[in-house]
Structure formats: structure tokens, C-alpha cells
Amino acid sequence: MKPNDLPAPWTLARRANRMNPSVIREILKVTERPGIISFAGGLPSPATFPVKEFAAASAQVLANDGPGALQYAASEGFGPLRERVAAQLPWTVDPAQVLITTGSQQGLDLVAKVLIDAGSRILVETPTYLGALQAFTPMEPEVVGVGSDSEGLALDDFEAKAAGARFLYLLPNFQNPTGRTMSEERRAALSKTAARLGVPIIEDNPYGDLWFDQPPPAPLTARNPEGCIYLGSFSKVLAPGLRLGFLVAPPALYPKLLQAKQAADLHSPSFNQRMAAQVVEGDFLDRHVPRIRALYRSQRDAMLAALDREMAGLDVQWNSPDGGMFLWARLPRGMNAVTLLPKAVDLGVAFVPGAAFYAGGENDPEALRTLRLSFVTATVEQIDRGIAALAKAIRQAAGGGA
Amino acid sequence: MKPNDLPAPWTLARRANRMNPSVIREILKVTERPGIISFAGGLPSPATFPVKEFAAASAQVLANDGPGALQYAASEGFGPLRERVAAQLPWTVDPAQVLITTGSQQGLDLVAKVLIDAGSRILVETPTYLGALQAFTPMEPEVVGVGSDSEGLALDDFEAKAAGARFLYLLPNFQNPTGRTMSEERRAALSKTAARLGVPIIEDNPYGDLWFDQPPPAPLTARNPEGCIYLGSFSKVLAPGLRLGFLVAPPALYPKLLQAKQAADLHSPSFNQRMAAQVVEGDFLDRHVPRIRALYRSQRDAMLAALDREMAGLDVQWNSPDGGMFLWARLPRGMNAVTLLPKAVDLGVAFVPGAAFYAGGENDPEALRTLRLSFVTATVEQIDRGIAALAKAIRQAAGGGA
Numbered sequence: 001m002k003p004n005d006l007p008a009p010w011t012l013a014r015r016a017n018r019m020n021p022s023v024i025r026e027i028l029k030v031t032e033r034p035g036i037i038s039f040a041g042g043l044p045s046p047a048t049f050p051v052k053e054f055a056a057a058s059a060q061v062l063a064n065d066g067p068g069a070l071q072y073a074a075s076e077g078f079g080p081l082r083e084r085v086a087a088q089l090p091w092t093v094d095p096a097q098v099l100i101t102t103g104s105q106q107g108l109d110l111v112a113k114v115l116i117d118a119g120s121r122i123l124v125e126t127p128t129y130l131g132a133l134q135a136f137t138p139m140e141p142e143v144v145g146v147g148s149d150s151e152g153l154a155l156d157d158f159e160a161k162a163a164g165a166r167f168l169y170l171l172p173n174f175q176n177p178t179g180r181t182m183s184e185e186r187r188a189a190l191s192k193t194a195a196r197l198g199v200p201i202i203e204d205n206p207y208g209d210l211w212f213d214q215p216p217p218a219p220l221t222a223r224n225p226e227g228c229i230y231l232g233s234f235s236k237v238l239a240p241g242l243r244l245g246f247l248v249a250p251p252a253l254y255p256k257l258l259q260a261k262q263a264a265d266l267h268s269p270s271f272n273q274r275m276a277a278q279v280v281e282g283d284f285l286d287r288h289v290p291r292i293r294a295l296y297r298s299q300r301d302a303m304l305a306a307l308d309r310e311m312a313g314l315d316v317q318w319n320s321p322d323g324g325m326f327l328w329a330r331l332p333r334g335m336n337a338v339t340l341l342p343k344a345v346d347l348g349v350a351f352v353p354g355a356a357f358y359a360g361g362e363n364d365p366e367a368l369r370t371l372r373l374s375f376v377t378a379t380v381e382q383i384d385r386g387i388a389a390l391a392k393a394i395r396q397a398a399g400g401g402a
Numbered sequence: 403m404k405p406n407d408l409p410a411p412w413t414l415a416r417r418a419n420r421m422n423p424s425v426i427r428e429i430l431k432v433t434e435r436p437g438i439i440s441f442a443g444g445l446p447s448p449a450t451f452p453v454k455e456f457a458a459a460s461a462q463v464l465a466n467d468g469p470g471a472l473q474y475a476a477s478e479g480f481g482p483l484r485e486r487v488a489a490q491l492p493w494t495v496d497p498a499q500v501l502i503t504t505g506s507q508q509g510l511d512l513v514a515k516v517l518i519d520a521g522s523r524i525l526v527e528t529p530t531y532l533g534a535l536q537a538f539t540p541m542e543p544e545v546v547g548v549g550s551d552s553e554g555l556a557l558d559d560f561e562a563k564a565a566g567a568r569f570l571y572l573l574p575n576f577q578n579p580t581g582r583t584m585s586e587e588r589r590a591a592l593s594k595t596a597a598r599l600g601v602p603i604i605e606d607n608p609y610g611d612l613w614f615d616q617p618p619p620a621p622l623t624a625r626n627p628e629g630c631i632y633l634g635s636f637s638k639v640l641a642p643g644l645r646l647g648f649l650v651a652p653p654a655l656y657p658k659l660l661q662a663k664q665a666a667d668l669h670s671p672s673f674n675q676r677m678a679a680q681v682v683e684g685d686f687l688d689r690h691v692p693r694i695r696a697l698y699r700s701q702r703d704a705m706l707a708a709l710d711r712e713m714a715g716l717d718v719q720w721n722s723p724d725g726g727m728f729l730w731a732r733l734p735r736g737m738n739a740v741t742l743l744p745k746a747v748d749l750g751v752a753f754v755p756g757a758a759f760y761a762g763g764e765n766d767p768e769a770l771r772t773l774r775l776s777f778v779t780a781t782v783e784q785i786d787r788g789i790a791a792l793a794k795a796i797r798q799a800a801g802g803g804a
Contacts, residue, residue, distance in 0.1 A: 051468030059460070117416050260540065
């Protein structure tokens, strides 16, 4: 019974037995070999990083208030950045409800600490963001996957599984991993159902600004702010390397999330917060984000065209995301994306097997057919070559299995 | 039984009921009123921040490798920074055992997650660093305070309380809050005793470089690396606003701490890690840290002189720290530092009541007599005025109590 697989004098906490290395990060290590075209990582295109603006902001912040930028600071975050976050959200948000986090990943860690007891039932989409599972798991919840269709979460399955749930976690816009967006009708119905059933919603929205043709429908939090925690990020519209995200929580919950934040890392870097506030001042994002959208749309289009061209006759299916960074594909029935991966890497292309994103459903043959393809890190030329290599790997696997 | 003091639909995790706002941060809010001389905060002197060097490093990092500095990165940390940390520690450390953390506060959070189950017995010094208690508490340990004397932890009390302890947490150099340093004899004996009893040690060393006359004795980790986790920080030798610290863990434990780190915030900011690596390159710290030591020594001397001068006849006691940022004082028997604080603030000076640092001993009259005075944030002139005001407050309290 003693949860200890460590040499003396160490005893591991029970929760640590449930921690696992990120499948994606392990895959990324393999695929970092030179010459591999990677559709695996969720890495924003470095071409979108505003390096020049950061350099100017960094110089200005240090020149104008070096000591402030380098000193300890309030756990809530830098005032002007909290105000800016509140002002740009599409519902009325008091800056006092905004907590700056060390990436939105930290928001998930804080939510887990404040809301999950050992054995607590929590609901997630199927499939769902792997990093959320990693953040929730150490608090020892019972993770229950809720089914979904092309419009998003399946409401009947949600209702069937809702009893006693501490929260429902979801990512309604250009979801990681599927690229799927929840429809307006589904959002309206889900918001009402969750309120009726008394299930809080944790709404994760790192990709919402990266729409291609039109903005996604209004957030679930905008429809019921008292029943939701909203997580956002600067990683996709500025750069991930600053590790800046935020959460918006109802007044009743905010103090506990803040105390968890204090205990976790005191505060997010003062310097980074001031740099970000400086860069987004004025209308920078109004000029910058459309450029990211245009780039990612062109890369999505390139991937769709390459899939049409290379997968002809292969019985592979894929969707056409309206924004974000990922596209979701299904191999022919009976084929396994996990065993396909090493063969694909041998041919010079990498992806993430979709099974990694299913809570507990790793042996489901439907899950094993799926794969996530990021279209934002590779260039159009690499997309063309990478999809051709992937088609070749699938053709070989189909031939081998026949 | 339902641990819920929140409005519907929220249910709070049991651990959240044990989270409390930092007493110090609440005090700091009061003392941030203009005109208050604060000995309360643990804020490094902004005069020591290498603003110019950070500006140069920031420009260089963005010019040479902007995309790398702004992209997602490995959870372990930036290679050259890990190598530098390993190389400068006074025992043989493999860079592979170094994990870069978002401040050393995050190291405490990771340790708590990986080693504490609900009900686990953990041992801390009395008094101890408040932030450690805040980081450990959410994992619901039984926190047991171990007595101490002027040389550090009391070994007989440690031995009496060691059975079943998951770890002993301590801060051997220029401790927060007492400023005390553990003697060589005590370290040697503690290291042997802990190994014999099978109790791991979590050694927190944020202040070790800030010695005034001679370096402190070798770390406990250097004596038994397999039985210790070592936590360090860049906050005191560079600047806290970057939120950069590190831990060194034995190979058996490192993977679990790394997985906890991934789940907590993916990685510490790539940009900050590269800036710090750039600034410390070469012999910068060999020139910079002695300047911090000289400044803090002069401020400690000013506070000691002011105490000698102003507290004459008041039966107040204090120590003379050999380094670090804090001095520890005792009010006359029967006087209460918690009730003294608002009176002192009225007279223009602030401190932290020592009772805040006692695990569960807040009602002990000996703890209530104590206070922590930081000598590094205020100028010498402010120290003179602040200690005079503190003496006046004590004199009034003593008169009022007579």
C-alpha cells in the first residue's frame, strides 16, 4: 500500500503516481531531430512574434521604471495589464476580477487546487486538451469524458453525467486538439443546461482571437459570469515565451484563486507584464492579430489542399477548422495512429496521435484512428512535403495491414 | 460536511479552506501608504538591480535569438542557465539534476505536490518561512514545528518528532524570518541524524550568497545529495521581478518534479532565462554580489547602531545576522507585536509580527513578543528615523500597559 517506488529516504505522494510525462513533449523530443517536418507541436509560428516591439518595450520599461519592473509585485498582476485584459473582453469585466497567471496553464493548476478534492468528479470534452488533464490529475479527480459531435459538447451525455460534478472544462473555440468550434445554438443551450444543473464551467480560450473568416460566437462566460471561470492567454497573440495568461473569476471565488497563486509563484514576472502592457498599448493588437490570422489561414488552406491532393483514395477524413492552429484527421477504420507515428517519423513527418487527448479512452479504436495536425509551425512548402510523406506512411501501413 | 462556503454553483476543495491570504502581503498593503518607513517587506534594495545589464542582455537576446527567446521551451529550463547553476554550486552537480523554476516559491509548490499526501507529517523550523507554509498547506499536511536555538534546529526535538516525517524543511543561511545561520557543528550533526532517521531534507537557500564577513558553512545538500532537495533563487543576486529560481534534486525524484513543473506552467519564461544566463555570463556575479553584500552590511550596521541608541532601557532584544536581509527582535516580556503594529504604523514605521512565522504557535506569548525587521529596503536615514519611531511606539505601549 505504501506509495513508494523511490529509494530511501523518499516517499512519493499518492498523486505523484498519477503524474505522467506529457506524451506530446516526449514526442516532440523525438521529432526535434533535424529534417523532420513536424505537425506535432502546438508552437505558434515564430514569424508572428513581435520581436521588434518587444525590444522597444523592454528598453522603455527598463529605462522608465527598471526598479519597478525588477522588484517583487502584487500577486493579482500589473494594474494596467489587468485593465487592458478587462477592457478587451466581450462582456463587462471588472479589472478586480482579472488575475494574471504564468501562462494559462497556471490558471488550470490554480483551478484544480481550489476546486478539486481527491475523488471529485470533473467533466471534460472528449477529446480534450492534454495539459488540462495534466493540471487536474495531481489533485486526484475522477475525470469523466463527455461525448461530442461536430457542433461541440453533446448535451444529453453532459446531462447524464453532470450529477455531483465540480465543474465542466471545455475549450469552445478552435479546440485543442480537434480545431472544432462550438456553435451558437449549442453554446446557448449548454449555458442554460449547466446553470439548471448547477455545474460550473471552466472556459479555456487560448485561440479565440485566431479566427479566419468571422469571430466565434460569444464566450460561455459572457452568458453567465457568476457560473464560469474564463482562462485566456497572451501566448498566441504575442508570444508563449513570456509565460503570460490570465483568468477571470467571480468575486466569490477570486480570493481563493489569488491565495493559490501567491503560494504557487508569488506573482508572474513583473518585467514581462510591463513589457506586454507596453506592447499592447494603443491599437497594436488591432494591427498585429489580423496578420497572424491571415498567415494561419493560408497555412490551413495549404494543408487542406495538400490533404485533398495526397490522401486521394486513402479513406482518410479531416475537418476544416475556422481558426486556431489544429486540424483533426481520422485514419481508415482499423488503422492505429500510435503505431503509424514511428513509420511516419522514418519518412520525415511527425504528428500527435489523437488517443493522447482522450481521458481514459486510449484503447477505444475510434480514438486510436485519430491524429492532430498543427498547420501553423511548418511553412507551406514543408506542409506540402509533410502531408505527402504522411500519405506515403498511411499507404504503406494500409498495404502492410492488408 | 460539505466544504462549501461559496454561492452556487461552486463547491470549494477542502484544501482551499486551509488557504489564507499572506499576512505579510496584507500588512504590506497597509504599509504602502506614502510616508511609512517599512521594515516589513522582504524586498531587495532596488539599488542592487543591474538595470543597465538587463537592458543590454534583453536587447542582445532579442537581436540574436528573438524567436527562440519568445517560443515555448523545455520544462527543464534553458540549458546554459542550468549549466551555470550547476557549475556555481559548491558540490558536484550534474546540470541534468537542475530544474529552473518560476521563483524558488514554485520549487516549494512542486515539492509539496510530489511529496505531501493529505495528513502527511512534515517538519519545519520554528519559526519558519511563511511562503513555505503557504506552499505546503494546500496539500493538507500535518505541519509539525521543530524547536531551535541560536545555532539552528534543535536536534533532540527533531529526533523526537521525526518518525514518519515526509521531510524536514529548513533555511540554514540567514534564515527568513530570524536572520539566523546554522553552525557548522549543527549542520554536520543534523546531516548524520537525518540520514540515520531516514528523513529527507528540503534545503532552501535564497540568501546564502549575501554573507557579510565570511561565507556560511557548506549546504546540507552538499553533505548528502541523495537525501536532499536544494532550492535556490536569482531573486536576491539579480532581481525578483524575473521570477527565476531553481531546484536540484536526486535522479530518482527529478522526473516527478519535472512532471509537476510541466503541469504547473509548462516552463519558466524562455526570455527571462536567456536574459539571466546572458547577464551572469563571465564574472559578472563576482563583481556584482560583493556590492550587494557591502550595501546590506552597511544597512545592518546602521540598524544595529540605531537599535543600540534608541532602545536603551527598553528591555528589547535583537540579534546580529551574519548576512541576508532580516534581523529578529524580541519585545519586553508580556508585550504583543501584533497589537503594537497599528500603533507603530501610526508613528510612521512598519514591521512584521513574528507570530506570523510560527506554524500553529500564534498564541504562544514568546512568539507574540517577536518581530522581523528587514534592513535592506530602507535607506540608512530611514532606518534611523524608523527605529526611533519604533522605540517611541514601544515606549508608549509599555507605558500604556503599566
